[in-house]
Amino acid sequence: MRNKRAGKIAKVKVGINGYGTIGRRVADAVLKQPDMELIGVTKVTPDYRIEEAQEKGINVFSVSSSRDFEAQGYLVKGRLQDMLAECDVVVDCSPKGKGSENMAIYSNYPNLKAILQGGEKHDITGFSFNSDCNYGQAAGRRLARVVSCNTTALCRIISTLNASFRIRKVRATIVRRSADQSESEKSVLNAWVPEAKKGFPSHHALDVKTILPDINITTLAGEAPMTLMHGHMLFIELEKGGRQADAHGVADALQKNPRIMLCSSQKGLTSTAKLKDMFSLNGRNGNLYEVCVWKDGIGVDSDGEIGLHMAIDQQADVVPENIDAIRALCGTADRQASVALTNRALSIGNSPCKPMDGRVLSATT
Ligand SMILES: NC(=O)c1ccc[n+]([C@@H]2O[C@H](COP(=O)([O-])OP(=O)(O)OC[C@H]3O[C@@H](n4cnc5c(N)ncnc54)[C@H](OP(=O)(O)O)[C@@H]3O)[C@@H](O)[C@H]2O)c1
Numbered sequence: 001m002r003n004k005r006a007g008k009i010a011k012v013k014v015g016i017n018g019y020g021t022i023g024r025r026v027a028d029a030v031l032k033q034p035d036m037e038l039i040g041v042t043k044v045t046p047d048y049r050i051e052e053a054q055e056k057g058i059n060v061f062s063v064s065s066s067r068d069f070e071a072q073g074y075l076v077k078g079r080l081q082d083m084l085a086e087c088d089v090v091v092d093c094s095p096k097g098k099g100s101e102n103m104a105i106y107s108n109y110p111n112l113k114a115i116l117q118g119g120e121k122h123d124i125t126g127f128s129f130n131s132d133c134n135y136g137q138a139a140g141r142r143l144a145r146v147v148s149c150n151t152t153a154l155c156r157i158i159s160t161l162n163a164s165f166r167i168r169k170v171r172a173t174i175v176r177r178s179a180d181q182s183e184s185e186k187s188v189l190n191a192w193v194p195e196a197k198k199g200f201p202s203h204h205a206l207d208v209k210t211i212l213p214d215i216n217i218t219t220l221a222g223e224a225p226m227t228l229m230h231g232h233m234l235f236i237e238l239e240k241g242g243r244q245a246d247a248h249g250v251a252d253a254l255q256k257n258p259r260i261m262l263c264s265s266q267k268g269l270t271s272t273a274k275l276k277d278m279f280s281l282n283g284r285n286g287n288l289y290e291v292c293v294w295k296d297g298i299g300v301d302s303d304g305e306i307g308l309h310m311a312i313d314q315q316a317d318v319v320p321e322n323i324d325a326i327r328a329l330c331g332t333a334d335r336q337a338s339v340a341l342t343n344r345a346l347s348i349g350n351s352p353c354k355p356m357d358g359r360v361l362s363a364t365t
Helices: 021-031 048-055 066-071 080-086 098-106 131-138 149-164 203-211 247-254 272-280 319-330 335-346
Strands: 012-017 036-043 060-062 089-092 113-116 143-146 167-177 217-224 230-238 260-263 291-294 306-312
Touching: 012 021, 012 080, 012 319, 021 036, 021 048, 021 089, 021 319, 021 335, 036 048, 036 080, 048 060, 060 066, 060 080, 080 098, 089 098, 089 319, 098 113, 113 319, 131 149, 131 319, 131 335, 143 319, 149 167, 149 203, 149 217, 149 230, 149 247, 149 260, 149 291, 149 306, 167 203, 203 217, 247 260, 319 335
Parallel strands: 012 036, 012 089, 036 060, 089 113, 113 143, 167 217, 260 291
Antiparallel strands: 167 230, 230 306, 291 306
């Protein structure tokens, strides 16, 4: 980035504004990247997460008055503005809607690049990002929006299958978790809450089109009383004249993407709870960066329409996307190099869903 010494590119200086569900995970991921330096994170509320960050050696800056923090016995390194002055790029991980408000602050730093999250509208940045689909289009831009967890998963699966088969139409039924694991105050209890107020389709179909404008997709969504992951049921029609699919072919196509994990209910992975359990003690802190597809649930009907189930860890699948978005905006690596670096640093593609001999599971195993 800005300081080049002896032809060597300096580490990209990253600040995270908002240290909640997504911000904490992006901060951890930045710490693992060899080409990035974490300048710090911000907090609004003086609470236990400050200690969590400081124990990891992360500088904490305050969005609100530092006096509130001192009153609770917490020392901060400075204000949000002090952090931004040191950064090449800020990853905004504030709550839905706040990121758009924060743009006025970021505009005071002409060299600062900014990445917003899926809770913000596409128009705020004019560019929505997905590593698999449009990495190269970030070059030369100052702003990007990493799309939501569900849209990220849909783009990953659709673009991967579209590379092997020609998709005519996608229909997705989305069963959303009603709250994240720490949000004890927010969860739906014993009810199904269809996303009906805004009509048909749900916003996900429109959001996928900000990344894949040529894909014909329609979606319906609703919330269920669960916190662990989202579930999708996908139905995919292929163009009649193109290559037709069978279940093995679909599984083979999907496993070409290391950010898609094929799992098997025959091996006991029968639910999102089992998936989270498998990742809780494998060095990932419970994070499933990969989109999980049940290989034994993949099928093709007599009209050639593909059906599959997938599960998405809403807290994690956007994390590698944010890391790639940093490199894409800063122009420090091309897509292939960035994805390889991110995957290596986060152990993506080394999931325990592989047999002992290291072969990736296929539909035949
Ligand atoms: N959670 C998900 O499943 C998920 C998945 C994909 C994308 N997203 C998107 O990611 C974004 C962040 O969501 P989240 O779930 O991580 O939210 P979250 O858990 O509520 O965390 C938000 C963080 O932002 C801080 N904050 C509040 N007001 C702020 C402000 N004005 N400026 C800067 N920081 C502020 C909060 O600080 P304090 O803790 O100090 O109060 C908190 O740490 C949203 O756009 C969301 O739509 C979320």
